[in-house]
Amino acid sequence: MATNLSSPTDVALQQAASAEPLRELFPPIEPYDSGFLKVSDVHTIYWEVSGNPNGKAVVYLHGGPGGGTSPSDRRYFDPATYKIVVFDQRGAGKSTPLACLEENTTWTLIDDIETIRNHLKIDNWVVFGGSWGSTLALSYSITHPDKVKALILRGIFMLRQSELKFFYQDGASHLFPDYWDGYLAPIPPSEHSDLMAAYHRRLTGSDEHEKLACAKAWSKWECATSRLYVDKVNVEKAEKDNFALAFARIECHYFVNKGFFDRDDWILHNIPKIQHIPCFIAQGRYDVVCPARSAYDLKKRWPEAELHIVPDAGHSAKEDGIRSLLVGAAEKFKNL
Template sequence: MDKFPSQKRAVLYLYPPVDPFDQGTMAVGDGHTLYVEQCGNPKGIPVIVLHGGPGGGCSPAMRRYFDPNVYRVVLFDQRGCGRSRPHASVKDNTTWDLVADIEAIRSELEIEQFIVFGGSWGATLSLIYAITHPDRVRQLVLRGVFMMTQAELDWFYGGGAGQFWPETWARFRDLIPEEERGDLIGAYHKRLFCGDLRVETKHAQAWSSWENALASVYSSGHGGEAPGEYARAFARLENHYFVNKGFLEHDGWILANTDKIRDIPGVIVQGRFDMICPPLRAWELAQAWPNADLRMIRNAGHALSEPGISSELVRAMDQIAETLSA
């Protein structure tokens, strides 16, 4: 018997599985090569999907939020993760490199404008890209908003979320000596980049497990142990970005620059019980962004696979298709 049967129902809201009509690799400089694919209608409405993490990579399930007869869907693995190479590398890997990569993909595929669809870190990157290149963004569709602020990092890595999941938090925290627990991001950074593959993998799996355990509202508090290679890329990249505060000029940079996207329509789909990215940030963003439609989903957490999240994202993309095709 499935422990979380409602999670399985999420797939009922998605379009059927679809294979790419185009896939390959693209060199973007600095020794990095990205995996890029396209699926759906080659002449359809362009939409680019920005995955989470940083370091999460894209998956076949991400193709299924879009009507394949209507949308031309572009997915890619960001620098250092998934099928992009070099794997788990943080060299020449910053937010601004990723923004430049999105522009390179857009130019290579000869797309004038696209809808930008992103969740969690993908929502962060979507907002930063839109602020930087507002003329290239037709619409934003965001899920599980993360604004890359110190308050959010303190919540998740400073014990805030741990008050709700004390036993899960203890497993994550106690891997670090007590004298270093005042800065868990920094303490994990030392171990994720120590040069000892065994130590790096052990701490990468603990880092990934802490996040995975809190992703779903249906969680039992156990995130499972991710495969070492995946966990190492995910944890190293995420930690690298967090140590460097997202490579933004100052704390609160996204909210301070929201005026640059004020004319871009947007949909924000947010789980009411998101333990990783609490709803406050989505609400603050919607307050500062006149064209944002905030859809708070009851009985939902952070994960893309939550039934309420999945159904609302598909509904949003169908509504956008109707509007743009009218």
């Protein structure tokens, strides 16, 4: 099922199949507590808690940014053991105002995580995040290392310019040329030299029709490329107005602002601050949204981290091998 890189010099990556059966998600559960928390004069965020009220706390950080959460996000964790905290980041999901870019940065989201932790009277917790959720999980851990018991990460994304250019300018386009045409469609050829900037002008502009059309094209590109096999149901999600607007506007806002980091390698540069924290990483070999190069670079910088390459997976946490590893990692950290 996966290869564990025990050493940063291990470059063979044999992709040996695991003899262990695939782990499934835990059965659906409902929150036992939820609410809305005002975190600024502008933003109110939705939060919920499920599982064991007296259990070990874990916080789920969703992707995007702007992707929001879903009921299935609770199901990676044993509800008998874990106190499961899920929330929608600023402007996403049930949080309000929807798709709002004001006071919406990596650092305000980190502050929100701490606000939620304090509101729920949690001392420290396991932090779980994939894609942009991995960016936020790493950034939060670097900023508040004493609050993090362990990290469970998937589809590593460090918001470096090389990663953004591969997916939004030239790279993944060579693998999904049919869907790339749809991504190019709203942008005149004269602006193709900087597609993120072209999208940003429209997603923050005053033409509401053009804004929505661009939001759907941007979102469809990511939804189409996020799995090893294109999932038409996932692609159709990009046609939902509210989802597309929040997803595209907030992602583009973060990306043109370089994640609000003061250097391109901010996460890698600060890894020594969190090297003592147990870290598990599941990475799809054929992830084109967040290519394996980033997970591998992180592993080289952080030899103690446990990296598993899933040989038959793309980006999505819902793919069998990745899902199984994430559930297994949560089981592994039960005894921390």
